[in-house]
Amino acid sequence: MSVTLPEGDLQSRLERYLKGFRNRHGLGESAVEGNVVRLVVEPNILPEVLATARDNLAVLHLSFITVVDLEGSFELTYELLDMRGGIVRVKTRLEGEEPVIDTVTNIYPTANFHEREAYDMFGIAFRGHPDLRRLYMWQDHFDHHPLLKSFEISTKRTFEGLR
Amino acid sequence: MLREERRAREQNRGGRASGRLAGPDVRDEFGIETLEMNMGPQHPAMHGLLRLILELDGETVVRCDPVMGYLHRSKEKISENRMYPSVVPITDRIDYMNNIAMEYGYCMAVEDLLDAEIPPRADAIRALLNELGRIMSHIPSIGFLLLELGAFTPILYAFRERERIQNMFEAITGARMMFHYIRIGGVKADLPEGMPEQMWEYIEGLEKRLKPDFMDLIEGNEIFIARTRGVGKMTQEKAIEMGLTGPPLRCTGVSYDVRRDYPYGWYKNLDFDVITDEAGDVEASYRVRIGEVQQSIRMIKQILENLPEGEVMADLGRRIRPSEGDGFGRAESARGEYVVHVVSDGSDTPYRVRYRTPCTVNMQLLKEIVPGHYLPDIMPIMGLIDPVSGSWDK
Amino acid sequence: MSLDILNQEPFRFLISFGAILFLVLNLAAVLTMAERKVSAYIQLRYGPNRVGPRGLLQPAADVFKLFTKENVSPSRADLWVFLLAPIAMFIPAAAVWLVIPFAPGAVVADLNIAIVFFIAITSIGALGVIMAGYGSRSNFSLLGALRGAAQMISYEVPLILSLLGIVMLTGSLSLVDVVNAQAGGFWHWYFLPQLPMFVVFYIAGLAEARRVPFDLPEGESEISGGFMVEYSGMTWALIQASEFASMGLISAIHVTLFLGGWQPPIDALDLGSFNWIWFGLKTALIIFTFQWIRWTMPRLRMDQLMDFGWKVLVPVCLIWLFVTAGAMLLLPSVF
Numbered sequence: 001m002s003v004t005l006p007e008g009d010l011q012s013r014l015e016r017y018l019k020g021f022r023n024r025h026g027l028g029e030s031a032v033e034g035n036v037v038r039l040v041v042e043p044n045i046l047p048e049v050l051a052t053a054r055d056n057l058a059v060l061h062l063s064f065i066t067v068v069d070l071e072g073s074f075e076l077t078y079e080l081l082d083m084r085g086g087i088v089r090v091k092t093r094l095e096g097e098e099p100v101i102d103t104v105t106n107i108y109p110t111a112n113f114h115e116r117e118a119y120d121m122f123g124i125a126f127r128g129h130p131d132l133r134r135l136y137m138w139q140d141h142f143d144h145h146p147l148l149k150s151f152e153i154s155t156k157r158t159f160e161g162l163r
Numbered sequence: 164m165l166r167e168e169r170r171a172r173e174q175n176r177g178g179r180a181s182g183r184l185a186g187p188d189v190r191d192e193f194g195i196e197t198l199e200m201n202m203g204p205q206h207p208a209m210h211g212l213l214r215l216i217l218e219l220d221g222e223t224v225v226r227c228d229p230v231m232g233y234l235h236r237s238k239e240k241i242s243e244n245r246m247y248p249s250v251v252p253i254t255d256r257i258d259y260m261n262n263i264a265m266e267y268g269y270c271m272a273v274e275d276l277l278d279a280e281i282p283p284r285a286d287a288i289r290a291l292l293n294e295l296g297r298i299m300s301h302i303p304s305i306g307f308l309l310l311e312l313g314a315f316t317p318i319l320y321a322f323r324e325r326e327r328i329q330n331m332f333e334a335i336t337g338a339r340m341m342f343h344y345i346r347i348g349g350v351k352a353d354l355p356e357g358m359p360e361q362m363w364e365y366i367e368g369l370e371k372r373l374k375p376d377f378m379d380l381i382e383g384n385e386i387f388i389a390r391t392r393g394v395g396k397m398t399q400e401k402a403i404e405m406g407l408t409g410p411p412l413r414c415t416g417v418s419y420d421v422r423r424d425y426p427y428g429w430y431k432n433l434d435f436d437v438i439t440d441e442a443g444d445v446e447a448s449y450r451v452r453i454g455e456v457q458q459s460i461r462m463i464k465q466i467l468e469n470l471p472e473g474e475v476m477a478d479l480g481r482r483i484r485p486s487e488g489d490g491f492g493r494a495e496s497a498r499g500e501y502v503v504h505v506v507s508d509g510s511d512t513p514y515r516v517r518y519r520t521p522c523t524v525n526m527q528l529l530k531e532i533v534p535g536h537y538l539p540d541i542m543p544i545m546g547l548i549d550p551v552s553g554s555w556d557k
Numbered sequence: 558m559s560l561d562i563l564n565q566e567p568f569r570f571l572i573s574f575g576a577i578l579f580l581v582l583n584l585a586a587v588l589t590m591a592e593r594k595v596s597a598y599i600q601l602r603y604g605p606n607r608v609g610p611r612g613l614l615q616p617a618a619d620v621f622k623l624f625t626k627e628n629v630s631p632s633r634a635d636l637w638v639f640l641l642a643p644i645a646m647f648i649p650a651a652a653v654w655l656v657i658p659f660a661p662g663a664v665v666a667d668l669n670i671a672i673v674f675f676i677a678i679t680s681i682g683a684l685g686v687i688m689a690g691y692g693s694r695s696n697f698s699l700l701g702a703l704r705g706a707a708q709m710i711s712y713e714v715p716l717i718l719s720l721l722g723i724v725m726l727t728g729s730l731s732l733v734d735v736v737n738a739q740a741g742g743f744w745h746w747y748f749l750p751q752l753p754m755f756v757v758f759y760i761a762g763l764a765e766a767r768r769v770p771f772d773l774p775e776g777e778s779e780i781s782g783g784f785m786v787e788y789s790g791m792t793w794a795l796i797q798a799s800e801f802a803s804m805g806l807i808s809a810i811h812v813t814l815f816l817g818g819w820q821p822p823i824d825a826l827d828l829g830s831f832n833w834i835w836f837g838l839k840t841a842l843i844i845f846t847f848q849w850i851r852w853t854m855p856r857l858r859m860d861q862l863m864d865f866g867w868k869v870l871v872p873v874c875l876i877w878l879f880v881t882a883g884a885m886l887l888l889p890s891v892f
Contacts, residue, residue, distance in 0.1 A: 003399040003417055035425075060403050061419075064519035066504045077489070077504065083419040110406025113523055121239075135523075136232035136556060147240055147515075200696045222700075222859055313769055313856030319600040386770055386855045538700070539773065539858045 006058055010035060010085045017088055020057045025049055036087045043092045046078075047102045050090065053080050054107055059088050062108035067118045069149050074099050074124060080108075094124070103129040121147035197225055202541070204233050210307065210545055211552020215529070219538060227533040227541070229526055234556040242516035247273055247483040248347055250516065254503075255341045257518060258554035260303065263296035264496035266345040269516075271427060271492030272503040273347045276485035281428070284473040285349035290429035291466045292335070292344070293494075294459040295362075298369070299328045300497035301452045301459075302377070308449060308546030309381065312390050320376055324369065331362060347483055349476035359467050366467075370460050378453060391445035395532055395544040398443065405531060406524045409499025410455070411548055413439045414447035421495035432469075433462050448547040484511055498522055498549060522554035573665040574655065581651045584805045585798035586616040588844065592801075595848040626790035631693060634787065638692030643788070643795035646685030649678045650802035657809050658733050660819050660833040671732040672724065675810060676717055679765060682803060683709035686767075686774060689796070690784035701783020704859055705767065705774030711866050712764035712771075718874035719754040719761065722881045723747055723814050736818030746817040750884075753877045755815045757870050759843075762807035764866065767800065769851040773859055808843035812836065816843075 006013060017037045022030060025048060028040035041049050053059040059082045066077040073095045080088040094101055103126040104111045113135065115126045120134040123145035133139060137146065144151055202215040212233035218226040238257060242250045254265040267289055274281065281289075306321030329339040334355055336344035344351050381387055402415045412419060420437040422430045438454030440447035490505040499521025506515040525548045533541055562568060590605070593615070597604030606612040630639055656671040658664045668674055683706055690702020724730060726747065727738045739746045748755040764771040775783045785796050812818060816839050819832035828834060857865065884891075 003403060005417070005419070061408075062406060063500065064502055064504070064517065066506075066515070066517040068506050068515045079491075079502070079504075081425075083417075083424060085424055087425075108406070109404045110524055110527065113527055117523070134232075136235040138232075139230075146237060153240060153244060198696065309855060313772065314854060315596070316600050316852055319602065323601065384855065386857055389861050390855060390858060537858060537860065 003060070005060075005083050006086075007084070013082070013084075013086050017053075017057050017059065017082075017086065021049065021052060021088075024052050024056075035085055036089050039088065039090045041090060041092050043076075043094055043101050046076075046090065046092050047104055047107060050078065050080070050104050051107050053088055053090075057088075058082065059086070062104070062110050062114075065111060065114040065118060067122045067124060067147075069122060069147065071149050072096075074122065076101070076118075076124075078104070099124045100127060101125075102127045105129055121145055123148065195220075210550050211555075213550075213552065213555075215541070217538070217541075222537045222539075224533050224536055224538060224541065227529055229529045231523075231526065231555055234552045236553075236557065238557045239516055239518060242513055244512060246511045247485075247513060250513065251346060252341065252343050254518070255343055256553060257520060257557060258496060258498065258501075258522070258551050259340065260551050261296050261300035261497040262340065262342055263292050263345065264494050264501060266342065267293055267428075268492045268494040268496070268501045268503040269505070269518075270345050270347050271494065272490040272505040273483065273485065273492075274490075275492060276488060276490030276505060276507050277347075277479060277483070279348055279477055279479055281349055281477055282473050282475060283429075283471040284353075285475045285477070286429040287466050287470055288350050288354060288475060289345055290433070291362075291463060291470075292332075292342075292350075294462050294466075295328055295331070297459045297497045298456050299325050299332075301456050304497070304546070304549040305377065305381070305449060305452055307549070308391075308445070308543065309387070311542035311546055312387065314387075317377070317381065324372075327365060331358070331365065334358060334361075346476065348479045349474075351476075353475050359470060362463070363467050366460055366463050370457075373453070373456065373460075381449070388446065390539075391449065391543050391546075392442075394445045394536065394540050395448075395528075395547050396442070396444045397528075397532060401531065402443070405527045407499070407528065409495070409497070409521050409525070410448050410451045411499070411525055411528060413437065414451045414547070415439075415443035416441045421493055421500050425493055427492075427494065429466065433465055435462050445543040445547045448549075452549075482511065484509065496521060496554075498551065498554060499525060518557055520554045520557060522548070522550040523557075526550060526555050570665065577654045577665055578651060581654055581802045581805070582798065585801040586620055588801040588805065589619055589797070590616045591844070592848055592851075595845065596852045599849070599852045620794070623791060623794035628790040628792050629787075630792075631695060631787050633694050635692045635694060638688050639787075640692075640792065642685055642689035642692055643792050643799065644685075645688055646682060647795050647799035647802065649681045649685070650799045650806055652678050653806055654809070656732055657813055658736050658818055659836050660830050663830070663833065664733055667731070667733055669729070669731045672720055672730045672735075675732075676713075676720070679716075680710075680713060682765065682799075683713075685799070686784055689788070690774075693784070693787040695787055697782070697786050698784050701774045701786070705784055707859070708764055708771060708774060708862060708866075709767070711863055712761045712870075715757050715866060715870035715874050716761035716765060718871065718878065719751075719758040720814065721874075721878055722751045722754045725878075725881055725885060726750070732813055732818075736813060736820060739817040739820050741820075742824055743817065743822040746815065746820070748815040751815065751877070751881070753873050757874055758811060758815065761866075761870060762811060763847065763850070764862070766804045766807050766847070768804060768847055770854045770856045771862060772851075772856055773862060804847055805840065805844060808840045808847065809836075811843055812839040 014032045014035065014037050018030060018032055021027060021039055025041065025045055028042065030039045039049065059080045061081040061083050063079045063081050068075045073093055076092050076094065078090040080090070101124065103115060105115065106128070112131070115129055116133060116135040118124045119126065119132055120137055126132060198219045200217045200219055202217055204212045204214045214230040214233070216228040216230060217224055238253050242253055245253065250269060251266050254269040255262045257265045302321045302324045303318070306318030309317040332342060333339050335358060336342040336351070397415050399415045399417050402412050403417060408419065416439050418437050418439045423437055435458045438451050438458060440450050485507045487507055487509045490507065492503045494501050501521055502519035504517040504519070505513050508514040528548055529544070533544055536544065590612070594604035604612060605615040608614045608618045630636060653675050655665040656668050656674055686705035686709065687702045690698040690705065723735060727735050729735070767774055775785060785793065788796055819836040821827045821832065821835050
């Protein structure tokens with residue numbers, strides 16, 4: 001069975017995506033810049049926004065999930081591609097020290113490894129993830145999340161101190 | 164007659180051992196268990212340090228769980244502590260078979276933050292080296308695929324090509340492998356005198372050598388076909404769902420290539436085809452890679468014919484200090500879609516650098532596709548993904 | 558005491574047995590060097606060329622190194638089985654050389670059932686592989702042993718069936734008779750009337766010697782050494798020696814059965830009792846083709862290997878046996 005990728009003029013496609021999102025969800029900010037549809041959403045409706053992107057707007061490819069530790073909150077960026085020139089960039093912000101958000105692996109199964117990496121590096125818990133383990137760091141005895149700003153690279157710290 | 168039948172059956176079956184696994188009642192009666200085995204981090208044929216936790220039923224894999232992280236070098240954390248130009252050598256070492264694309268993605272991301280104009284000659288040289296780097300990576304990939312199938316010779320032929328390209332890179336950039344050549348704003352220095360002619364000679368030679376040295380010796384081989392046709396068969400939906408990009412995706416028939424769909428740099432002026440193949444198995448990925456080498460040769464010829472004159476580095480001032488915001492650089496590395504997301508806070512060092520390496524995502528294929536295949540099929544499937552451990556582990 | 562006493566049993570047998578053992582061990586050593594050189598030239602590089610003139614002393618260096626290495630064994634290995642396995646692999650590869658005729662009248666043991674002896678002793682090689690894999694008590698070794706057992710036992714069937722045509726044509730099970738029946742020039746050699754059997758024996762011989770494309774028990778890529786992964790030092794050297802010895806053995810038997818043994822290709826080139834030179838040349842040629850195939854072809858997967866053995870080779874053998882029998886009945890003057 002083959003997959004058909006969207007055709008047609010890029011600008012009109014991007015406008016269509018923007019309208020599709022605006023019609024269905026209450027968004028924070030939304031705009032079209034260049035070839036990017038930028039959206040800012042609340043974390044609780046994020047999975048629905050992504051489900052709209054995939055099911056209704058045929059934006060099929062989740063390129064990556066970035067987590068930025070803004071000491072005090074976390075900003076997640078989900079970048080979706082329709083593989084023909086259009087980009088949908090969804091940003092959301094999680095407050096607090098113990099961030100929790102719903103998983104999107106049921107919508108975009110590729111998010112499995114991205115979310116595992118986010119958990120490993122930042123400690124973000126994804127509700128409903130089928131297999132939330134660490135990806136890179138040691139899976140036992142290591143309780144730190146390395147990419148947090150509070151985890152300092154220190155030449156004085158020994159290997160034993162880490163575990 | 165027997166051979167045709169066998170091949171047709173293998174293709175339909177996809178090389179899987181369907182129906183061979185003993186049913187639950189037989190298992191309980193005889194106390195049959197599966198064998199849990201490690202294809203450990205130390206292994207002569209792994210593409211790096213990867214631990215595969217396998218559950219085997221005889222020779223059939225029931226579950227395959229990749230455990231990564233043995234080469235994790237915390238590149239993202241290091242990048243936060245280095246000034247923008249000093250991060251380029253860090254990116255070099257992410258995918259050590261195709262370094263130039265890694266540098267390119269990062270530099271594009273920072274240039275996006277700075278809104279910089281790159282001089283056309285720098286763009287052309289970047290694209291030229293990117294394509295040479297792609298050839299440098301794809302030909303050994305094919306060699307590795309065959310090495311894992313047990314043919315020891317093609318890899319040496321492949322490394323002969325790679326050595327020749329590395330010699331050219333050494334003349335241009337000063338290093339055989341970790342180039343540090345694509346810098347923010349352009350490239351480090353112009354091509355040496357006579358280099359375009361030398362490159363032209365090499366490319367013509369490669370074009371003539373590709374068929375007799377590689378394609379003719381590999382494609383018709385019965386054993387190669389028997390080992391790779393039908394193995395690792397994927398549908399297009401599954402491939403997109405798993406987030407595959409690059410040759411693993413294109414071998415199923417989905418035509419997605421960052422160079423054509425999200426064009427960057429000099430690729431807007433180049434004329435090339437995106438190679439896809441409908442079969443979706445290991446043999447298809449081999450054909451996609453050989454096709455991409457041929458397209459790269461075509462692109463290099465186009466660039467060499469119309470190499471613009473001018474300077475090779477934009478004047479971005481002595482200090483690279485972008486304003487606050489996000490910069491995104493998306494490049495097509497030999498293994499797939501490579502994205503760098505740089506978050507800047509206005510200081511000398513990036514606030515956050517995220518490397519979306521294609522191999523991390525492509526490795527999900529192992530979890531999904533390998534169960535149902537035989538144990539010796541794991542290696543050709545790794546040849547389909549063609550991972551590089553620096554790339555999946557960062 | 559005249560030297561004639563050495564020509565009587567048991568001295569003759571003991572001396573020639575010693576000579577054969579010497580030959581086999583040296584063959585194994587020389588073949589390591591030959592393999593490396595052949596592989597190097599196929600891969601467009603030079604092989605070892607530092608030790609001695611043009612690298613000819615490399616086997617000596619290899620043997621010396623292996624003698625000085627520590628014999629490591631896994632802690633939970635079954636030590637008796639683990640250590641006896643290399644011996645169990647080497648003895649069959651060495652023992653069959655006793656029945657091969659090197660030159661007219663130069664056979665260590667002129668058995669009149671030499672072919673049955675060959676088949677019986679070669680089957681023990683499979684036992685050695687199982688002992689090695691089982692005794693190591695490690696997952697990879699176990700897989701290698703199981704694969705080795707399945708492969709070697711199932712490829713014995715085409716191996717044996719392909720000999721039967723020759724037995725029918727010669728009317729005897731003795732290797733000396735087989736070689737004598739091929740006298741008169743290469744058009745009398747058995748590879749011409751038995752061409753399919755020639756090919757089948759060659760392929761089955763590759764499988765028995767565990768060479769690529771049938772080296773899955775040793776599968777370097779998936780199970781990194783398979784049944785021999787836990788061996789090092791002299792034990793490993795013995796396994797390697799047995800592998801090369803069995804490769805030499807299969808070539809020698811192949812030559813004896815199908816290519817005329819010590820018979821010269823044209824009668825004019827007959828060298829009398831120096832015909833072992835012809836035997837040596839032909840065996841070297843077959844060994845070279847074994848190595849050539851090893852370095853150019855990928856390996857078959859287990860199920861494809863078994864399919865090929867049972868579904869292709871065995872029917873070919875059976876059909877050609879009928880053809881041979883039919884030809885013998887219909888053309889009694891020729892056969």
